Amino acid sequence: MNLELSIREHFGSHLADGAKAAEFRLGRIDPYVEICPQIILDFTGVRNANSSFINALVAGLIEQHNVSVLKKVVFKGCNPSIQVLIQAAVELGVQKIAGRVNA
């Protein structure tokens, strides 16, 4: 069964808190990566996010499960700036796996 998570339902339309994003990933996404064929992160209705939030959510996911997790994860309803933040977060996750970043 696919897992679809509405980010707006959990956090509202403005996403700024990296700690909350990390907690959400640990509790609501990580446990399902191995058991769900597809995970849809639905950003519909999200107006703004900052790097702190998206990095904690997405870079952490890549770091935890490797870049192959992108075969399962789909990002839905992202406005152009959220797309930029997600692309950069994926890149950060890849760099962290490669050991080029020690954050």
Next chain:
Amino acid sequence: MPAQINADGLLPFLAILGRPLAAGDEVVLDFSELRRVTPAGLVALVATVVRWRREHHPMTFAGLKTCSILGYLQRMDVFKTCGVELQETFQRHEAKGRFVPVRFIDHQISAMGTDLAGCLAPGGEEYGHPMCDLYDLSWYVLTEIANNVRQHSHGLGYVSAQVNRTEGFVRLALADNGCGILKSFQDAGFKWSEGMTDAEAICKALEPTVSSKGSPTNEGVGLTLVAGLVRQTKSWLMIVSGCGVLQIGNDLKPKAVNLPDGARYQGTLVVMTFRQQNVRDYASLLHAAKTNVGLLQRSGKAIRFLP
């Protein structure tokens, strides 16, 4: 208080605020000469007064009756946030699109960013509105720096902003009265921070993925991106922490100096002035800022976006 606390008068003012005090020393703030003060001066003043109060220095606010900008200071909630109650003899008007009074940075960072961005760029919360790019950029820089204040400073932080429609500038300032950037690195145990100056520590904080908090809640890209957005919009940034001052201006190169007279600002102050006319297509600005610091590769990965 000096007469002018604007771009030229800010550093000398910070040097005054940074004068060393002995335990129990009284502080007298004389407002009688004050004629002009930017949001940066206001938040630095409030953060410092709150620190002095915490350190139990007796305080006197003098010269208020003859201060020609008393009403402005009251509208900007300077005295209120300093814990001083003054009677208001004027009517408050709508601040939207004009200014953001001094505000304490609490844990509700997202809500604060939304309120402030809505105030600086009214209507910008709607996609396609002429103010939407300024709204998005303001929200981003405010929330990233406010996160830093909350996570790193171990002090209290304040924010204020102002829109100058005639000049087309938006001025944003956040100040805290905490430990400063260098101490934050040292407390995190970074060996490379040993022997560093405050100015060097500020430069280091602008490098991508340098953070004293670390993964997963702070990957150390917030301040880097704030500086990147300043460069992309050909705007102006100043960061003061301890003795160090770093400025990025028209030539886009960071210039590091020290506060005058060997002074030290206890905490961190971040000041930005954006040119409204240069804040266009926020997503492209963000993309360019990320790419320029190596946080976004042109090749891209196989990311699947659905409408």
